[in-house]
Amino acid sequence: METQPDVAGAIKVPPSGFELLHQDIVGYLDEGTIAQIEKAYYYAEKAHSNQQRQSGEPYITHPLAVARILAGLQMDHQSLMAALLHDVIEDTGVEKKELSDIFDETVGELVDGVSKLNQIKFESRAEAQAENFQKMAFAMSRDIRVILVKLADRLHNMRTLGCLKPEKKRRIAKETLEIYAPIANRLGMYDIRLELEELGFHAVYPMRARRIAAAVKASKGHHKEIVDEIRQALAGALEAREIRVEVEGREKHLYSIYKKMRDNRKSFSEIMDVYGFRIVVQNEDQCYRVLGAVHGHYKPIPGRFKDYIAIPKSNGYQSLHTTLIGLHGAPIEIQIRTQKMEARANKGVTSHWFYKSTEAEAAEQSGRANQWIKSVMELQKFAGNPLEFIENVKMDLFPDEVYIFTPKGRIMELPKGATAIDFAYAVHTDIGNTCIACRINRRIAPLSQPLHNGQTVEIITKSESKPYIAWLNFVVTGKAKTNIRHTLKNQQRSQSRDLGRRLLEQSLSYLDADLESVSDEQMALVLEEFGFENQDELLEDLGLGNRMSYVVAYRLLLGDADADESEQENPAAQEPLAILGTEGMVLNYAKCCHPLPGDAIIGRLRKGRGVMVHIETCKNVADDIASAKESLMVRWDPEVTGYFSVSLMMESLNERGVLASLAAAISKSDADIEKIEFAEKGSSVGTIHLDVSVKDRIHLARLMKRLRSQKEVSRVVRLKNSV
Ligand code: MN
Numbered sequence: 241m242e243t244q245p246d247v248a249g250a251i252k253v254p255p256s257g258f259e260l261l262h263q264d265i266v267g268y269l270d271e272g273t274i275a276q277i278e279k280a281y282y283y284a285e286k287a288h289s290n291q292q293r294q295s296g297e298p299y300i301t302h303p304l305a306v307a308r309i310l311a312g313l314q315m316d317h318q319s320l321m322a323a324l325l326h327d328v329i330e331d332t333g334v335e336k337k338e339l340s341d342i343f344d345e346t347v348g349e350l351v352d353g354v355s356k357l358n359q360i361k362f363e364s365r366a367e368a369q370a371e372n373f374q375k376m377a378f379a380m381s382r383d384i385r386v387i388l389v390k391l392a393d394r395l396h397n398m399r400t401l402g403c404l405k406p407e408k409k410r411r412i413a414k415e416t417l418e419i420y421a422p423i424a425n426r427l428g429m430y431d432i433r434l435e436l437e438e439l440g441f442h443a444v445y446p447m448r449a450r451r452i453a454a455a456v457k458a459s460k461g462h463h464k465e466i467v468d469e470i471r472q473a474l475a476g477a478l479e480a481r482e483i484r485v486e487v488e489g490r491e492k493h494l495y496s497i498y499k500k501m502r503d504n505r506k507s508f509s510e511i512m513d514v515y516g517f518r519i520v521v522q523n524e525d526q527c528y529r530v531l532g533a534v535h536g537h538y539k540p541i542p543g544r545f546k547d548y549i550a551i552p553k554s555n556g557y558q559s560l561h562t563t564l565i566g567l568h569g570a571p572i573e574i575q576i577r578t579q580k581m582e583a584r585a586n587k588g589v590t591s592h593w594f595y596k597s598t599e600a601e602a603a604e605q606s607g608r609a610n611q612w613i614k615s616v617m618e619l620q621k622f623a624g625n626p627l628e629f630i631e632n633v634k635m636d637l638f639p640d641e642v643y644i645f646t647p648k649g650r651i652m653e654l655p656k657g658a659t660a661i662d663f664a665y666a667v668h669t670d671i672g673n674t675c676i677a678c679r680i681n682r683r684i685a686p687l688s689q690p691l692h693n694g695q696t697v698e699i700i701t702k703s704e705s706k707p708y709i710a711w712l713n714f715v716v717t718g719k720a721k722t723n724i725r726h727t728l729k730n731q732q733r734s735q736s737r738d739l740g741r742r743l744l745e746q747s748l749s750y751l752d753a754d755l756e757s758v759s760d761e762q763m764a765l766v767l768e769e770f771g772f773e774n775q776d777e778l779l780e781d782l783g784l785g786n787r788m789s790y791v792v793a794y795r796l797l798l799g800d801a802d803a804d805e806s807e808q809e810n811p812a813a814q815e816p817l818a819i820l821g822t823e824g825m826v827l828n829y830a831k832c833c834h835p836l837p838g839d840a841i842i843g844r845l846r847k848g849r850g851v852m853v854h855i856e857t858c859k860n861v862a863d864d865i866a867s868a869k870e871s872l873m874v875r876w877d878p879e880v881t882g883y884f885s886v887s888l889m890m891e892s893l894n895e896r897g898v899l900a901s902l903a904a905a906i907s908k909s910d911a912d913i914e915k916i917e918f919a920e921k922g923s924s925v926g927t928i929h930l931d932v933s934v935k936d937r938i939h940l941a942r943l944m945k946r947l948r949s950q951k952e953v954s955r956v957v958r959l960k961n962s963v
Contacts (some may be wrong), residue, residue, distance in 0.1 A: 257281065257304045264311035265320070273317035277307075280321040280343060287332040294403040294558040302396060303327060305477040313587055319385045322350035326389055335681075346383075353386035353395065354550045355387040380411030387423065391432055394420050398439040417495075427558045428588025434493060441495040452494050452508070459512050470515055470566055474574075477537035483521070483530060487876035490516035490575075500507050515566065516573045520582050524549060527560050527576045534574055538564035541571065547583070551643055557585055561640035645696040657716045660687045665720040672720060673727055674701040686715040728825070735824040736783030737848060743782050743872075746817050747793035749908065758796045783826050785845035788870070817843065819853065826850030833887045833961040838937030843872035883933040885914060886940060887959040892927040893952040894918075905950055906932060909943040925954070 258281045265274060270691065284303050290301035316459040320344060328334045335816075341350030366408055398416055401409050417440040424433035442449045443617055465487045475485045493510070500511050519530050527549060544563035552558045559577040644652045644663055650668050660680065665672030675701040678687055678906035691697060701955045705723045741755070748754050763775060770787075772778045819841075820825065833855040835841045840856040853874060854861045861871075873883050892898055899916065906913055911932045919927035940958065947956045 246639070250693070256593070257285065257300055261304060261307055261311060261320075263914065264308055264741065264917075269317055270316050276343070277317055277324070278349070280324045281307075283342065284324045284328055287328045287334060288557075289316065290891045291331060293400070295400065299327075299331075302400075305396045305399075306389065306392045309395055315385075315388065318344075318346050319389060320348060321347045321778070322385065323392060324388050324856065326354045326393060327358075330358055350383060350385055350389065353383060354389050356394075357386065357390045387427070391420060391424055391429070391436075395432055395435060398436060398443075399432075401439065401443055409443055416440040417444060421949045424588070428584065430586045430588065437495040438493060441498060448498060449494055452497055454499070455508055456494070459509075463512065463515075466567070467515060470572055471517065473537065474517065474534060475518075477533050478519075478530060478825055481529065481533045483526065483533060485519055485521050485526075485530070488518045488520075490518050490573075514571045514573055516575075518575045518577075518582075520577060520579055523578055527578065529797060530576050531560050531562065534564060534576075535562070538566055538572060539894055540564050549577075559585065562936050580820075592835045642691055643691045645694070647696060647698045655716055657690050659690055659714050659716070660685070660697055660699065661711050661715050662717040662720045663691060664701075665715075665717065665723055667699065669723055671699055671701055672723055674703055674705045675699050675707075676702045676705050687711070699927050732800075732825045733780055736826040737776055737779045738783065738822055739826050739850060740779035740781065740783030740789075742780065742817060744790035744792060747789040749794070750790075750798055751793055753793075762796055765770065767790065769795070784848050785826075785850050785870075788845070816873035816875040819874050819880060820877045821880040823851075823880040826851050829884060830854040830858065830860065831885075832860050834884070834959075836884050836886055836934065836937050836940060837864050837876045837880045839876075841874055841876070843874040845870045845872060855960050855962070857960065859961050859963050882937075883912065883935060885931055885933050888930045888932065888944070888947075889955075889957045889959055890928045890930060890947065890953055890957055891925055891955040892928055892950075893954075894924055895952055898952050901950060901952070902947065904927070905946050906930075906943065909939075910947050911939070911943050 256672055258278055261277070261281065262274065269277070285300045288303075289531045290537065291854070293299055293302055302325055303324045303747040307320045310319050323338060325343075325726060326496050327341070327346065329336060331651055336348045336352040339351055339950060350403050394416060396750050397412065400412065404412070416436050421433050421440060424430075424436060440669065471487050471489060478485060478487070490834075497511050499509070501508060517616065521527055522531055531613040541563045542913075544561075548557060548559050548561065551594035557582040562572065562574050564572040579587075642654050642656055642658060644654055644658075646667065652663060654662055654666060658666075660678035661675060664675040664678070675687070678685055679698040679700070680689065680691070680695050682696070682698075707727050709724075710730055712721065713726050718789065745755055748758075765775070767775065767778060770781075770792075772781070777888060778792070781787055782792065821837075828850070835853050835855045841853050842856050842861055843851045843853055846852055851872060851874070890902075892902075902916075903913060911934045914931040914933060916928065916930050932943065934943060944958070945957050948954055
């Protein structure tokens with residue numbers, strides 16, 4: 241029998257799980273709340289007692305680590321309890337109700353919220369991802385602590401990623417880089433964001449991470465010398481003004497180097513040859529004094545100074561940023577801030593827990609985060625589909641802001657590239673919807689022009705005006721995009737409803753009936769058969785060209801019993817539909833033949849897009865006998881208004897000044913040039929293609945006559961794409 245050496249007294253028993261956490265929290269929480277946390281710890285330990293992590297450790301090590309991450313941020317006891325319990329609903333089948341009863345309502349809610357987030361997996365399918373993001377935003381909007389627990393959970397999972405299969409590892413790491421690190425950033429939690437990014441980068445791009453790490457290491461020795469030199473110079477300059485503060489060199493992180501190389505197309509050495517320093521001082525006043533001192537020592541690069549103290553970033557970040565030209569022309573980037581700003585920069589939304597801020601400060605801090613979440617929820621309300629939503633949120637998650645002033649001096653924050661339309665929507669949805677022009681720094685400017693920092697923008701509105709579809713080409717904010725799409729959709733809806741009604745009335749009149757004479761019962765039957773909630777939906781569908789009005793007319797009058805679609809005659813052939821020119825988005829004029837009022841025309845229904853009007857002799861209609869059923873007899877209403885585009889071909893002498901005299905002739909005829917181009921250059925006679933807009937055939941005839949009378953012009957033909 242072997243004898244056990246008696247070393248019991250010499251072995252130091254490692255602290256139990258709860259003791260570790262206790263050490264973290266004893267300094268900032270009181271005994272009563274610590275007791276509650278202890279209860280949560282032992283409850284979780286028992287619930288997970290049969291489970292192990294992938295690494296073989298007891299499962300409780302994970303929730304414990306998550307709680308300790310939050311304890312490091314000095315989070316409140318409910319967050320810590322939720323962290324300890326965050327996997328019990330999901331993994332051990334405990335119910336939310338039980339947690340609410342044993343602990344308290346809030347803890348139950350938090351654990352439930354985190355469990356729901358855990359169901360969410362951001363995978364490749366963009367749509368699923370978007371829906372998931374909506375769910376996440378919703379959970380966050382109810383209690384921001386849910387996402388803080390989730391971020392800590394993710395951080396610990398990233399730290400212990402090693403044990404997982406490569407495929408799963410990659411998926412989690414990718415999701416971390418694309419979703420969770422940006423959220424941490426949006427909440428201003430720099431420390432957590434940084435760690436998520438570095439861990440994620442190594443897991444998703446191991447080769448690139450290793451290569452950059454090696455390059456950083458190789459450049460270190462040389463860099464250290466320069467960094468020390470600059471640090472001493474800066475410290476000297478500050479001491480000369482009797483400011484005694486630490487000047488720290490800022491380390492460059494692998495993922496941020498990688499991102500700069502990828503996104504800004506910079507070389508490794510370009511990035512490494514920028515030296516970063518941070519100066520942390522006592523108070524705001526000192527920030528500006530330090531700024532003066534460093535500007536007095538090295539020359540600042542114009543346009544690179546940013547005052548985020550006066551105008552904090554949207555996540556609450558405050559600091560002064562400036563770039564100086566150092567020794568041998570190397571740029572030196574300097575951040576100057578107070579200790580409080582530093583804590584906020586690193587801990588973000590959690591800094592008010594950490595800093596024991598006053599109520600007002602705490603409200604301001606979490607107010608910013610909540611404001612963002614609120615705006616995300618607002619986007620969701622209006623976004624037509626999940627893809628649209630995620631596209632908008634991505635823009636909000638990766639911001640690069642510009643600050644714009646309203647005429648009254650209010651500051652609006654917008655993403656880089658934003659235009660006056662974005663600004664208008666940021667001020668108020670109604671202002672965006674009725675915006676017609678803008679003044680930038682008091683001068684009339686195009687609505688599509690990207691705004692720059694510090695500009696004052698005034699929006700001119702007109703009450704009956706509407707958003708244009710073309711605005712979508714240059715707006716960048718989610719709010720503007722969703723509102724424009726939303727309004728256009730409504731507009732299209734009412735226009736297609738009108739067109740649908742006219743189409744249906746036309747078909748009914750062929751059968752000696754009208755919409756009035758259709759009984760409610762019969763209407764209800766048909767609506768049910770086609771799956772519509774109400775008559776408006778049916779009319780919309782007709783107007784959008786999704787179904788034929790004569791089919792619906794037969795159904796409404798004859799019932800569906802023995803109606804055979806193939807035997808029904810298209811009554812539209814008998815009585816043409818009058819075109820007014822005001823049908824808007826549901827009626828388009830074909831670009832192949834350019835029909836004009838006065839031309840014989842034919843309509844063609846296009847599913848989901850309404851009616852396309854062609855000239856009767858257009859090749860595209862004639863070739864297409866198979867779809868005759870989708871054809872629609874149309875005629876011009878005598879009252880038709882507006883300008884219509886038409887294509888002309890001219891032969892003309894290739895002389896100096898020809899274009900100018902043609903342009904003069906066209907404008908004298910009260911027509912507008914849309915496009916003009918020489919098809920053949922270099923020869924003495926050239927072909928000119930011209931797109932102009934005119935009112936009708938008579939107007940066009942007048943214009944062509946005038947063009948023919950020009951001495952350089954030998955031939956003018958209208959292009960109609962005819963058979
Ligand atoms: Mn977990």
